[in-house]
Amino acid sequence: MSITLKQLVKILEDELQPGLFKDYCPNGLQVEGTDQVNRLVTGVTACQALIDRAVELKADAVLVHHGYFWKGEDSAIVGMKKRRIETLLRHNISLISYHLPLDGHQELGNNAQLARLLGWQTEGGMEQGKARSVGSWGTTAAPVSLATLGGQIEARLGRKPLLISGGDHEIKTLAWCTGAAQRMIDMALDLKVDAYVSGEISESTVHFARENGIHYISAGHHATERYGVRALGQWLEEKQGIEHLFVDIDSPV
Incomplete structure (x- = not known):
């Protein structure tokens, strides 16, 4: 079963209510990919390893707790940031991120x-x-x-x-x-x-x-933030019938 990207973001916005929070990054859709979502990959941080795994799994969208465009960081899309976004765009994968609303x-x-x-x-x-x-x-x-x-x-x-x-x-x-x-x-x-x-x-x-x-x-x-985004992905799978896969790219911090 699939839903449109627009529908997916609307469901997340209604449930997580990002307007209630003063955050350090934009919440919601950060990189736009295909307009139909059949398979969703979730993970803690939108690092290159997670994106590469999403490509291998043929995901249509990636949902994370730590996305991009944080306040105070260089806004130029170069180096590591360029490589990450380039991979998403090349494979038509959307990136959706919720920080404080998910906490x-x-x-x-x-x-x-x-x-x-x-x-x-x-x-x-x-x-x-x-x-x-x-x-x-x-x-x-x-x-x-x-x-x-x-x-x-x-x-x-x-x-x-x-x-x-x-x-x-x-x-x-x-x-x-x-x-x-x-x-x-x-x-x-x-x-x-x-x-x-x-x-x-x-x-x-x-x-x-x-x-x-x-x-x-x-x-x-x-270690303390693995569980929210996984639960959110499971909730979406149960509610909307889209396929959900949680990918844990471990970090010692």
């Missing part, structure tokens, strides 16, 4: 899917007053030590997290935001949770956690 979706988003994978109960959003927050907070299934929670994360994500202790307290409540959201630890502290989980870590985050008595877990940018 913030309450069922299909990165944070919602991470919580489901790890058995955390979501209680609300980290950004108070927003209809869709890019971070979440909630509770663990049972109180656990920092080391135990780290072990659970490693077992589910297949990556050993970096654990920064904020004391000897157990973890009953926690906040989380996938990707490079380590600076949201101050919001987690305001929520009075026991721990905060994100993908990356900055040097200053170590001292913040230690001095403010909140555990911090850096679980990997890529």
Whole structure:
């Protein structure tokens, strides 16, 4: 079964509501390819390896979390960017990308899917007053030590997290935001949770956690963001009947 590219983008726009977010990149259709979509490839980042695999799989469109045209980057289409876009255009493959809207979706988003994978109960959003927050907070299934929670994360994500202790307290409540959201630890502290989980870590985050008595877990940018775009692709397959293939191009970061 196939749908038009226009229909696919409309379905995604209606579901993800990009207008609710102030983002660092354009959300939606970034590179236009064929106007009929039968086979959709999803992945975390629109790197050359993912695009090449989409070509091998004869995909009509690629849907990612990390696309192109980020604020602050050189807008010239040269070098790596030229090669990526050239490959898409040569094979008539569309590129569709959703960044913060995919983080913030309450069922299909990165944070919602991470919580489901790890058995955390979501209680609300980290950004108070927003209809869709890019971070979440909630509770663990049972109180656990920092080391135990780290072990659970490693077992589910297949990556050993970096654990920064904020004391000897157990973890009953926690906040989380996938990707490079380590600076949201101050919001987690305001929520009075026991721990905060994100993908990356900055040097200053170590001292913040230690001095403010909140555990911090850096679980990997890529490792925490595999699940939203895959769930979105599966949802599209179930809803529209198009073929979906998730391709994981691993990254150690």
